[in-house]
Amino acid sequence: MSETILVAEDQQHIRALIEYKLKNSGYSVVAVEDGVAALTKARELVPTLILLDVMMPLMTGFEVLSALKQDQKTKDIPILLVTAQSKEEEVLKGLELGAEDYITKPFSPNELAARVKKVLLRHGK
Amino acid sequence: MSFQIFLILALAATATFLVIVISIGLVVHKALHSKTIQRQQKLYTEYSQQVAEIILQDLPTLPEDSTASGRFDQYEILLAPLKDQLEKMTKGRRSLHRKAVKLALIDFARDVAGETSDRLVYFSYSLGLVDDEIKLLQSKNWWDRAQAAHDLGVLRARRAVTPLAKGLEDEHPDVRIQAMQSLVILGGVHSLETILMKSKNLSRWTAIELSIIVMRFKEEAVPFLIDSLQSTDQSIVLFCIEMLAEIGFVSAVEPLRTMARDYPNTVIRAKAIEALGRLGDERAEAMLLELLRNPLPTLRFKAIEAVGRIGIRSALSALETRLKDGVLQEKILAARSIAAAGPDGISLLTSLKNAENEILRGVAQQVLEESRVEPSVA
Amino acid sequence: MMALVEILIEIYFYGVIAYFIVVNMSYTILLLLSYREILYYMRHNSFSDYRITVQSELTPPISILAPAYNEEATVVESVRSLLKLNYGKYEVIVINDGSKDATLDRLIREFSLLPSNQVYEPVLETKPVRDIYKSHKPANRNLVVVDKENGGKADALNAGINVAQFENVCAIDADSLLEDDALQKVMKPFLEDDHVVASGGIVRIANGCEVVNGRVTKVSLSRKFLPIFQVVEYFRAFLSGRMAWQGLNGLLIISGAFGMFRRDVVIEAGGYNHETVGEDMELVARIHRTKLEKKEPYRVVFVPDPVCWTEAPESLRILSRQRNRWHRGLLDTLLIHRKMLFNKNYGIVGMAAVPYFFFIELLGPVFEFLGYISMIAMLALGILNVNMTILFFIVALFYGVMFSVGAVLLEEISFQRYPRARDLAMLLSFGVLENFGYRQITLWWRMKAFYDYFVKGVKTWGPMQRTGFSRGAT
Numbered sequence: 001m002s003e004t005i006l007v008a009e010d011q012q013h014i015r016a017l018i019e020y021k022l023k024n025s026g027y028s029v030v031a032v033e034d035g036v037a038a039l040t041k042a043r044e045l046v047p048t049l050i051l052l053d054v055m056m057p058l059m060t061g062f063e064v065l066s067a068l069k070q071d072q073k074t075k076d077i078p079i080l081l082v083t084a085q086s087k088e089e090e091v092l093k094g095l096e097l098g099a100e101d102y103i104t105k106p107f108s109p110n111e112l113a114a115r116v117k118k119v120l121l122r123h124g125k
Numbered sequence: 126m127s128f129q130i131f132l133i134l135a136l137a138a139t140a141t142f143l144v145i146v147i148s149i150g151l152v153v154h155k156a157l158h159s160k161t162i163q164r165q166q167k168l169y170t171e172y173s174q175q176v177a178e179i180i181l182q183d184l185p186t187l188p189e190d191s192t193a194s195g196r197f198d199q200y201e202i203l204l205a206p207l208k209d210q211l212e213k214m215t216k217g218r219r220s221l222h223r224k225a226v227k228l229a230l231i232d233f234a235r236d237v238a239g240e241t242s243d244r245l246v247y248f249s250y251s252l253g254l255v256d257d258e259i260k261l262l263q264s265k266n267w268w269d270r271a272q273a274a275h276d277l278g279v280l281r282a283r284r285a286v287t288p289l290a291k292g293l294e295d296e297h298p299d300v301r302i303q304a305m306q307s308l309v310i311l312g313g314v315h316s317l318e319t320i321l322m323k324s325k326n327l328s329r330w331t332a333i334e335l336s337i338i339v340m341r342f343k344e345e346a347v348p349f350l351i352d353s354l355q356s357t358d359q360s361i362v363l364f365c366i367e368m369l370a371e372i373g374f375v376s377a378v379e380p381l382r383t384m385a386r387d388y389p390n391t392v393i394r395a396k397a398i399e400a401l402g403r404l405g406d407e408r409a410e411a412m413l414l415e416l417l418r419n420p421l422p423t424l425r426f427k428a429i430e431a432v433g434r435i436g437i438r439s440a441l442s443a444l445e446t447r448l449k450d451g452v453l454q455e456k457i458l459a460a461r462s463i464a465a466a467g468p469d470g471i472s473l474l475t476s477l478k479n480a481e482n483e484i485l486r487g488v489a490q491q492v493l494e495e496s497r498v499e500p501s502v503a
Numbered sequence: 504m505m506a507l508v509e510i511l512i513e514i515y516f517y518g519v520i521a522y523f524i525v526v527n528m529s530y531t532i533l534l535l536l537s538y539r540e541i542l543y544y545m546r547h548n549s550f551s552d553y554r555i556t557v558q559s560e561l562t563p564p565i566s567i568l569a570p571a572y573n574e575e576a577t578v579v580e581s582v583r584s585l586l587k588l589n590y591g592k593y594e595v596i597v598i599n600d601g602s603k604d605a606t607l608d609r610l611i612r613e614f615s616l617l618p619s620n621q622v623y624e625p626v627l628e629t630k631p632v633r634d635i636y637k638s639h640k641p642a643n644r645n646l647v648v649v650d651k652e653n654g655g656k657a658d659a660l661n662a663g664i665n666v667a668q669f670e671n672v673c674a675i676d677a678d679s680l681l682e683d684d685a686l687q688k689v690m691k692p693f694l695e696d697d698h699v700v701a702s703g704g705i706v707r708i709a710n711g712c713e714v715v716n717g718r719v720t721k722v723s724l725s726r727k728f729l730p731i732f733q734v735v736e737y738f739r740a741f742l743s744g745r746m747a748w749q750g751l752n753g754l755l756i757i758s759g760a761f762g763m764f765r766r767d768v769v770i771e772a773g774g775y776n777h778e779t780v781g782e783d784m785e786l787v788a789r790i791h792r793t794k795l796e797k798k799e800p801y802r803v804v805f806v807p808d809p810v811c812w813t814e815a816p817e818s819l820r821i822l823s824r825q826r827n828r829w830h831r832g833l834l835d836t837l838l839i840h841r842k843m844l845f846n847k848n849y850g851i852v853g854m855a856a857v858p859y860f861f862f863i864e865l866l867g868p869v870f871e872f873l874g875y876i877s878m879i880a881m882l883a884l885g886i887l888n889v890n891m892t893i894l895f896f897i898v899a900l901f902y903g904v905m906f907s908v909g910a911v912l913l914e915e916i917s918f919q920r921y922p923r924a925r926d927l928a929m930l931l932s933f934g935v936l937e938n939f940g941y942r943q944i945t946l947w948w949r950m951k952a953f954y955d956y957f958v959k960g961v962k963t964w965g966p967m968q969r970t971g972f973s974r975g976a977t
Binding site: 024106108111 | 177181229238239240
């Protein structure tokens with residue numbers, strides 16, 4: 001099996017948490033810690049799904065998101081945004097830019113896994 | 126002669142020597158310090174791995190009728206290896222390791238919700254971290270108290286509600302702010318009652334921090350804010366008025382009207398008038414019109430602004446008087462409120478554009494110019 | 504005869520040593536006080552999240568004042584970055600101080616400015632204001648441009664204060680770069696304590712740093728020598744000088760490149776003095792004086808991390824002019840306020856701050872200079888005790904190095920803006936190197952300032968100086 005999921009998150013412990021959870025759920029996971037690395041990896045690997053934190057150094061999640069959507073190769077990859085607090089505008093902006101779904105911190109890891117699964121099902125994977 | 130000078134120079138040299146020794150000491154200290162930080166970082170990484178594993182490990186589903194303690198037993202089993210590990214250490218090492226565990230738990234607790242977060246809360250109780258933090262609330266260093274107040278909120282330690290409430294009266298503002306934030310995490314909107322009751326002399330900075338909390342609840346906070354209008358602390362009353370105006374909830378109009386009419390303190394009265402303007406409720410109109418003639422400039426100015434915000438047409442003649450008689454600041458305020466009253470106001474100002482009085486002319490021109498800019502801004 | 508000379512020499516030596524001890528004691532005390540203050544600041548600051556607080560409606564608005572004189576090349580870029588600062592509500596007031604070039608035209612064209620009829624009360628006297636411009640474009644509605652006849656930087660700032668709408672005014676050099684949180688951080692003391700009337704931010708040297716889109720993205724040292732010497736100097740002045748004085752509420756200088764004031768207090772004190780080159784220091788001294796004479800509680804604070812980056816002079820010629828001007832400003836300010844010297848009615852300011860600035864900062868170079876002269880004279884007369892002199896120089900050198908090291912250490916325990924160890928080593932070695940040459944050159948410039956001030960009577964900025972957007976930092 002093994003769908004590859006790219007996780008871009010700058011906070012080390014959260015990255016470890018998500019990585020661990022998703023690996024446990026049977027996906028293969030690649031984790032990066034900033035926006036630029038996220039973009040490079042996404043173009044290189046073309047993962048099945050991308051989990052993108054909004055507040056990241058070098059390039060914000062939004063910037064990465066719009067760059068990905070403009071690229072022919074990556075524009076169809078479903079993207080899940082991870083935002084801090086429930087800021088309505090941020091969520092709306094993300095969805096407008098083409099994110100599939102969003103998760104707000106604090107989040108429940110079980111819920112995260114369930115959402116990932118749902119998005120993948122929706123995309124027939 | 127030369128002996129005396131030599132002596133003094135020798136003293137100076139000794140002093141210099143000492144000072145250099147101290148600075149080298151500082152450098153060494155710095156190096157050691159960074160080593161401690163490195164070690165702490167390594168421990169933190171290790172423990173955050175370990176904690177991540179135990180908070181994510183799948184547990185067998187409990188039968189329907191089982192009690193909360195059944196869950197806790199499961200958690201205790203998850204935690205057992207970590208506890209053993211810590212138990213076996215020497216005292217000094219243990220405190221270092223416990224600190225790393227605490228940091229990991231706090232970091233996760235901040236970003237995690239649901240059953241996973243229940244586990245974290247249980248772990249921090251079971252490891253005795255909550256009790257440690259509660260003890261730290263009594264520390265003589267304010268920064269330790271502030272940090273503890275902060276951490277207790279993140280760790281969702283309900284046991285800490287009472288000591289945190291005491292923290293609202295701490296002598297250092299940072300402790301007070303952290304205590305407020307944590308109490309709100311623990312008790313939700315209801316903790317506003319305690320916070321508004323116990324807080325005294327809010328600085329503007331503290332008020333900003335508290336306003337961010339209040340704005341998260343908006344309408345839900347209104348009853349608590351209205352209750353605290355009775356507070357004896359001026360800063361609290363001002364804060365509540367400000368927030369009521371900001372939230373803009375109708376049930377605030379009645380109490381604010383009473384305050385605007387006959388509150389003994391002018392500062393608070395002025396704030397209440399301003400708030401009525403922002404709330405824009407017609408029930409306040411008659412009183413605001415009356416206040417346009419108040420002899421106290423602070424109250425009158427606020428009333429002029431409030432009338433403008435609501436856009437009351439019947440106020441035009443009173444405003445025109447203020448425009449003609451007032452000082453420059455009052456003229457500008459009055460002219461703005463006239464402009465806000467609609468076409469009638471605009472034509473009144475246009476007629477004043479050629480007034481004899483130079484200042485009056487200038488004010489009319491300026492405000493007309495502003496009102497042309499405004500629509501494109503919005 | 505011989506005996507008399509010997510006694511005189513003895514007295515001279517004792518005098519030198521007494522002064523030497525006083526100076527170094529003062530530095531040591533200031534260093535220790537700074538250490539305490541910085542530690543407090545670091546702890547206090549760790550509990551504020553500026554990203555959240557900036558969103559609050561309760562954050563008070565600020566009027567930013569940026570004087571401009573013959574700045575056509577950079578003015579548009581500077582103003583554009585000022586309009587993008589991360590702060591709730593603020594207005595940017597650019598004061599065109601009768602520029603002879605196209606400064607005003609550039610602004611009008613770039614920001615679609617139109618003459619405006621803003622009415623205001625000219626509480627402070629200034630050279631006539633020709634016109635006030637505002638933009639009718641929504642994006643630029645926070646911009647106000649005041650066009651006035653030339654009157655110098657202080658006069659321009661006063662005109663800006665007249666026009667300013669808000670309670671707090673922030674004077675800045677538009678060619679310096681403000682960091683994102685800078686405004687909030689200098690504003691915070693006003694919000695925490697209603698007695699705060701002025702606060703100044705730290706100025707750092709941008710030479711050698713990487714700047715992208717008006718933002719310093721990577722901090723490192725310049726490759727040129729002159730800026731590095733100045734970095735060490737700035738550390739000493741800001742971290743171990745001003746930080747300590749603010750703890751004692753005796754801070755006499757707020758940098759003209761970045762300082763926030765309560766508008767009503769500036770007006771109460773009479774605004775900027777346009778007859779001095781040291782208008783920034785003079786204003787702060789006068790605020791102290793006004794408040795102390797009225798016996799009103801007040802505080803002047805220094806905030807060590809709202810960073811304002813500035814380009815330091817890289818040529819000796821420009822640097823010499825800057826230092827000459829600073830020293831004339833210091834001299835002028837202290838002469839204007841000489842009444843406060845050792846006057847216990849002025850509390851810590853009269854008994855400590857003014858004497859320190861007078862005897863150590865102002866007259867220090869004079870004493871040092873006399874020291875060199877007398878040394879040469881005694882050498883010529885053959886009465887110089889060479890061993891003793893060498894010993895003394897070594898001691899002096901040790902102290903000098905020690906205070907530079909101390910200042911660099913303050914930086915290291917607190918902000919650590921220079922991430923590379925190499926830069927830190929460079930700073931430390933320049934703290935040693937500056938004693939051989941650089942120190943003597945700045946000494947000479949400062950001596951010349953006395954000559955210019957008293958003999959030539961140069962009290963203003965001088966014809967070749969730009970008034971606004973100065974490259975200077977103090």
